[in-house]
Amino acid sequence: xxxxxxxxxxxxxxxxxxxxxxxxxxxxxxxxxxxxxxxxxxxxxxxxxxxxxxxxxxxxxxxxxxxxxxxxxxxxxxxxxxxxxxxxxxxxxxxxxxxxxxxxxxxxxxxxxxxxxxxxxxxxxxxxxxxxxxxxxxxxxxxxxxxxxxxxxxxxxxxxxxxxxxxxxxxxxxxxxxxxxxxxxxxxxxxxxxxxxxxxxxxxxxxxxxxxxxxxxxxxxxxxxxxxxxxxxxxx
Amino acid sequence: xxxxxxxxxxxxxxxxxxxxxxxxxxxxxxxxxxxxxxxxxxxxxxxxxxxxxxxxxxxxxxxxxxxxxxxxxxxxxxxxxxxxxxxxxxxxxxxxxxxxxxxxxxxxxxxxxxxxxxxxxxxxxxxxxxxxxxxxxxxxxxxxxxxxxxxxxxxxxxxxxxxxxxxxxxxxxxxxxxxxxxxxxxxxxxxxxxxxxxxxxxxxxxxxxxxxxxxxxxxxxxxxxxxxxxxxxxxx
DNA sequence: TGACTTAATTATGAATTCAAAATTAAGTTG
DNA sequence: CAACTTAATTTTGAATTCATAATTAAGTCA
Numbered sequence: 001x002x003x004x005x006x007x008x009x010x011x012x013x014x015x016x017x018x019x020x021x022x023x024x025x026x027x028x029x030x031x032x033x034x035x036x037x038x039x040x041x042x043x044x045x046x047x048x049x050x051x052x053x054x055x056x057x058x059x060x061x062x063x064x065x066x067x068x069x070x071x072x073x074x075x076x077x078x079x080x081x082x083x084x085x086x087x088x089x090x091x092x093x094x095x096x097x098x099x100x101x102x103x104x105x106x107x108x109x110x111x112x113x114x115x116x117x118x119x120x121x122x123x124x125x126x127x128x129x130x131x132x133x134x135x136x137x138x139x140x141x142x143x144x145x146x147x148x149x150x151x152x153x154x155x156x157x158x159x160x161x162x163x164x165x166x167x168x169x170x171x172x173x174x175x176x177x178x179x180x181x182x183x184x185x186x187x188x189x190x191x192x193x194x195x196x197x198x199x200x201x202x203x204x205x206x207x208x209x210x211x212x213x214x215x216x217x218x219x220x221x222x223x224x225x226x227x228x229x230x231x232x233x234x235x236x
Numbered sequence: 237x238x239x240x241x242x243x244x245x246x247x248x249x250x251x252x253x254x255x256x257x258x259x260x261x262x263x264x265x266x267x268x269x270x271x272x273x274x275x276x277x278x279x280x281x282x283x284x285x286x287x288x289x290x291x292x293x294x295x296x297x298x299x300x301x302x303x304x305x306x307x308x309x310x311x312x313x314x315x316x317x318x319x320x321x322x323x324x325x326x327x328x329x330x331x332x333x334x335x336x337x338x339x340x341x342x343x344x345x346x347x348x349x350x351x352x353x354x355x356x357x358x359x360x361x362x363x364x365x366x367x368x369x370x371x372x373x374x375x376x377x378x379x380x381x382x383x384x385x386x387x388x389x390x391x392x393x394x395x396x397x398x399x400x401x402x403x404x405x406x407x408x409x410x411x412x413x414x415x416x417x418x419x420x421x422x423x424x425x426x427x428x429x430x431x432x433x434x435x436x437x438x439x440x441x442x443x444x445x446x447x448x449x450x451x452x453x454x455x456x457x458x459x460x461x462x463x464x465x466x467x468x469x470x471x472x
Numbered sequence: 473t474g475a476c477t478t479a480a481t482t483a484t485g486a487a488t489t490c491a492a493a494a495t496t497a498a499g500t501t502g
Numbered sequence: 503c504a505a506c507t508t509a510a511t512t513t514t515g516a517a518t519t520c521a522t523a524a525t526t527a528a529g530t531c532a
Contacts, residue, residue: 087389
């Protein structure tokens with residue numbers, strides 16, 4: 001059953017905003033599972049808040065696509081569907097491409113050095129086959145490029161979509177082959193960034209997003225095929 | 237003072253969602269003015285609802301950037317700033333470019349005919365100097381291209397950003413010269429769409445967004461310069 | 473009078489309450 | 503005992519209440 005990892009009560013500053021963040025984390029970490037009902041009462045107890053701010057947060061999460069509100073039936077964690085993945089990644093591709101273009105125009109040497117460090121650490125985690133660490137650093141690199149691009153609107157648009165795709169993180173594993181390719185793509189990304197080659201960085205980032213899409217869709221299709229065998233586990 | 241145009245009470249289905257829509261309309265129509273405080277109590281009375289669903293809607297509007305929540309000071313309609321315009325339009329450009337690419341791949345002849353009709357009506361409104369009608373049809377054309385692109389995520393991302401920029405509608409007028417240019421750009425857009433020339437449509441849409449940006453920024457800068465003269469009107 | 477302090481009022485954020493809907497449990501009948 | 507009906511329980515959505523913060527108004531004194 002669902003159990004909160006950090007049950008401490010929330011500080012009372014901008015309560016609903018804090019709750020949005022907390023529940024985002026619960027969802028992308030699959031502590032609240034896809035398709036599951038959001039346990040309103042339990043969460044209120046865990047967070048030590050009343051239903052009012054929690055429900056405010058749920059409306060925001062619904063507008064972000066992380067939960068679905070069913071009339072008189074409460075909030076449900078949305079499932080990552082193939083259709084959604086095929087919609088979101090092209091958009092993310094266009095946005096990341098723009099972030100690459102802008103980053104090449106605006107990035108400082110210090111920022112490049114920081115990304116170079118992150119990249120090295122990511123390679124290390126690849127060699128160690130530490131997938132959690134890899135994902136975490138990978139995220140940080142994309143975020144660092146966004147920050148270097150210097151467009152806050154772009155950053156939040158990307159992150160909103162990225163969050164939705166992170167729900168697939170605990171569904172779709174990477175194959176060894178895909179992992180290797182992803183690392184190669186990141187080598188290119190770093191190289192074009194250092195060269196401040198905007199157009200090529202944009203193309204590479206767009207391709208990178210497309211590869212991610214194909215990889216996740218492939219996994220979801222496989223999972224869909226085997227699903228009936230474990231249906232009892234999933235439904236009950 | 238603020239006065240609701242359609243004061244009828246709201247039907248009780250998905251109340252907060254309906255309130256989000258209503259308040260979006262109030263904001264983009266400048267019935268709730270930029271920089272103004274959102275009159276919670278008044279709106280509750282006008283809409284015939286309690287504060288709970290209204291405040292839920294305000295959290296969603298805040299996440300969309302249409303209002304800003306100040307701790308213990310309530311919700312305030314955000315102002316369209318030059319910085320924001322300079323951030324949002326490049327993102328919109330990238331998204332509309334993608335919508336052009338996808339539309340050229342997926343659009344049907346019937347959809348093209350419908351857009352051709354809209355285009356003709358838009359030309360008519362230009363000749364009549366009917367700016368409201370022009371804006372309205374303009375919107376519809378961009379939306380039709382998005383629909384033809386067949387990517388719901390892209391559509392909602394675009395529309396969220398587009399909403400924010402529509403707040404400038406009642407601030408920034410178009411000059412005759414800019415209006416003429418915009419019409420020319422739309423001629424190109426239609427031509428590339430009919431030719432199903434994705435890359436060129438993408439480029440044109442991106443350029444179109446850039447022109448819009450320059451036009452609005454120019455206006456806002458002008459307005460900023462003259463602002464002190466009418467400061468008393470604005471502040472009081 | 474005008475700057476400052478203090479009291480009354482109002483608005484805000486969140487908890488609580490309440491009616492209606494959905495779900496579950498308990499009967500009931502063939 | 504399985505299918506159906508009805509009653510009890512729980513959950514949901516929204517209104518109301520309540521403590522606290524912010525604002526306004528009233529009073530104070532140089």
